[in-house]
Amino acid sequence: MVSIRQFGVFNRTFRHLNRYQQILRVLFRYGFSDLAEHLHLDHYGLQLFSRNKQRDKEQEQLLRHSRPERLRMALEELGPTFIKLGQLLSVRPDLVPPDYLKELAKLQDEVPPFPYEEVRQIFLEELGKEPDEIFAVFSREPVAAASISQVHHARLELRDAEGGQRRRKVVVKVQRPRLERIISIDLEILARIAQLMEDHLEEVQGHRPTAIVREFSRSLSREIDFTIELANIQHFARQFAGCRELYVPEAFPALSTQRILVMERIDGIKASDIEGLRAAGHDLTLLAERGARLVMEQIFTHGFFHADPHPGNIFFLPGNVVCFIDFGQMGRLLFKDRETFIELVASIVSGDESRVTASLLQMTVQQGEFDRDALSLDISDFMSRYLHLSIGDLEIGRIHWELLRLFSRHQMFLKPGLYLMLKSLGTAEGVGLMLDPQIEMLSLAKPFIRKIKMERVSPRRLAAEAADTGAQYLHLFRDLPAETRSVLAMLRQGKVRLELEHHGLRPLEKALYRVSNRIAYAIVLAALIIGSSLVVLSGIKPKWHDIPIIGVAGFLLAGCMGFGLLISILRQGKGKV
Structure with a gap:
């Protein structure tokens, strides 16, 4: 008898047959037929699309490229969901071999723009007006087009408090038509493929492909909802209100929706334009230090930070003012996780292996049982590379990559917030080194480290923790009699059940x-x-x-x-x- 779960799988497969067919066609053309066979896609009724695929001249040309190159090309052809997945994997050395990492880092998120008529239709659906009715000037040709959205320049005529008019240059992000449906189908297919990988490929089971796809799905779903990016901008602006070293672009909530985002246009110089910065008279050393401090203030002081501060997302304005753009990827970090990271850095510098081990266990989620002795040996080897270094000589990017490899060997996984934090710090460190090769990222973090350490032992913090612990014990003792009576009643009525869950029986079941x-x-x-x-x-x-x-x-x-x-x-x- 076919179960409800099996019927649901079949129903989803039937609904997405066209997309499955397209994905399989691309995999075969780029020489990945072995992947389809190893995943037993034919067992799910997809063999009709995998047969009779002959290698034509185009395929022979493609097969001259290396396998990593063909993977990159296939992901680009499959569209936004797969491009974003490839970009995520390009910074995961614990999941992807080095030659693939290098190639995935080249993934291009540039696609042909969609026509103005579709832009106009989206405005009518979202705001009930055409762009020309809202903006004094609206460029019909986009200045940039990516897989998720394209950007247009425009100008607003606004009335100030005195009744006068002021002009504002803005950028308008417009989401691609039918994007949400396309991505939802792709995410469902990716979840299915991840499950097949766990079922049939033993070498990837420890990496939890299904968990990676779930986290990727949550991240991408947030990124395509422009109301979330709007809220991020507003939160970020409140966080740095009154800061003269940082400028936050103004957003326009009345003109922004889930598929449209209107924000101030920044006429600054990108962090990647070193010659342009020098020509404009900027102090590169000051910019490197200021940018690094601002990133660390976001992380260690506020716990809400820009998760992708690459050179294209950082502009510098006159007066050496820093400006971040693109707030689609933001991270959040609990105070206890910030403390754990500070403890890890201090333990590395002091050479305390047991504290390093304890910190790493707090920073990660463990998959099943692991060999603590083997973990201790790997941590000892990891520590030996840093014992002779001061805190200023530690490179966050290098520590990040080595930790990811160590976690991969022991089936340990960084918590999402901590992963984004390390990624953000590593990216910011790369920008800082580009501006000033002598910058010492963790030396600049000393004031933040000192502040967090002082907060941990402050009388107010200790009193608050004692009060919180006391309140929890009070609730426990207050609820204990009622909970005990409930358990005893269940025992008397025979309602207590023992549930056993078997692991590793799925292949036998199939x-x-x-x-x-x-x-x-x-x-x-x-x-x-x-x-x-x-x-x-x-x-x-x-x-x-x-x-x-x-x-x-x-x-x-x-x-x-x-x-x-x-x-x-x-x-x-x-x-x-």
């Missing part, structure tokens, strides 16, 4: 499912042959050459079914059930 299906198929086939024989012997009309037509039809159908069963066994089983 094998038994295939065996039972084939047995049922063979029984039906045998019954059809016997029934057709009886019809032929009975001489029932109508006949063809004195042979009952119904019997002939039964034999033909039985032959087709038998041939199909044989092919299935030879192709799928290869000697296995």
